[in-house]
Amino acid sequence: MPRRPLVVGNWKMNLSAAKGRELARAVADGLPPGAVDVALCPTFVHLFPVADVLRGSRVRLGAQDMFFESSGAYTGEVSPAMIAETGATFVILGHSERRHTIGHLEDDWMINRKVRAALAAHLTPILCVGETLAQRDARQTLDVLTFQLTAGLVGVSADAAERLVVAYEPVWAIGTGRNATPAQAQEAHAHLRRLLADHWAAAAAQAVRILYGGSVKPENARELMAQADVDGGLIGGASLKADSYLGIVSAALAAKG
Numbered sequence: 001m002p003r004r005p006l007v008v009g010n011w012k013m014n015l016s017a018a019k020g021r022e023l024a025r026a027v028a029d030g031l032p033p034g035a036v037d038v039a040l041c042p043t044f045v046h047l048f049p050v051a052d053v054l055r056g057s058r059v060r061l062g063a064q065d066m067f068f069e070s071s072g073a074y075t076g077e078v079s080p081a082m083i084a085e086t087g088a089t090f091v092i093l094g095h096s097e098r099r100h101t102i103g104h105l106e107d108d109w110m111i112n113r114k115v116r117a118a119l120a121a122h123l124t125p126i127l128c129v130g131e132t133l134a135q136r137d138a139r140q141t142l143d144v145l146t147f148q149l150t151a152g153l154v155g156v157s158a159d160a161a162e163r164l165v166v167a168y169e170p171v172w173a174i175g176t177g178r179n180a181t182p183a184q185a186q187e188a189h190a191h192l193r194r195l196l197a198d199h200w201a202a203a204a205a206q207a208v209r210i211l212y213g214g215s216v217k218p219e220n221a222r223e224l225m226a227q228a229d230v231d232g233g234l235i236g237g238a239s240l241k242a243d244s245y246l247g248i249v250s251a252a253l254a255a256k257g
């Protein structure tokens with residue numbers, strides 16, 4: 001079975017609730033027909049208002065993070081059930097901005113707990129992995145990916161494969177305008193899929209969608225997504241405008257159609 005392409009918009013800490021609703025409506029209204037899954041990930045406090053707009057459309061909702069405990073004295077955190085209650089079905093976990101930018105908040109142990117908690121709550125985790133520029137320059141890219149993916153999936157069984165999404169986001173390509181080349185992306189994605197096959201089995205690895213993220217634009221999306229192991233994109237800046245985001249969705253359809 002071919003993997004269905006998936007394009008996820010990570011709005012990060014952008015937009016007002018009103019602007020988010022407007023953008024969600026424009027995306028839902030402008031979505032081209034075809035075999036592609038599309039999701040939008042607003043900030044926590046905009047999940048309910050954006051869910052309202054997306055109800056009945058083909059666009060899914062996702063959160064940008066989540067805590068792994070189900071309830072308790074965790075000031076400022078949001079539980080898996082709280083995310084699910086908004087109508088969200090996806091949750092981004094281990095984003096590099098949480099691993100590296102915001103005071104080194106997240107380590108691989110914590111990200112693994114979150115992946116398992118998301119799956120237990122019937123959410124689809126989007127597990128983000130990716131090397132820094134220094135690691136790429138030191139030729140450590142594949143080792144970093146091996147470590148992050150293996151650590152992220154401790155205790156996760158093969159039956160979760162169809163519900164797991166992995167995102168390869170090279171840190172040096174995020175928000176920099178400098179995307180990985182299609183060949184660099186394919187090399188990383190093929191490595192990740194080989195690891196999944198070793199971790200589980202070839203069939204399970206074939207079921208996992210691996211997204212590329214990092215300066216994806218309508219102009220470069222088709223070539224990136226035409227790579228055999230690139231199953232879609234995790235889009236930051238270009239997801240903040242309906243035109244550019246929908247252009248990327250169309251590129252995914254053209255690349256995989």
Ligand code: 13P
Pocket residue numbers: 010095169173174175176177213214215216234235236237238
């Ligand atoms: P940009 O598309 O802005 O580079 O961001 C990518 C990203 O971090 C998506 O999660």
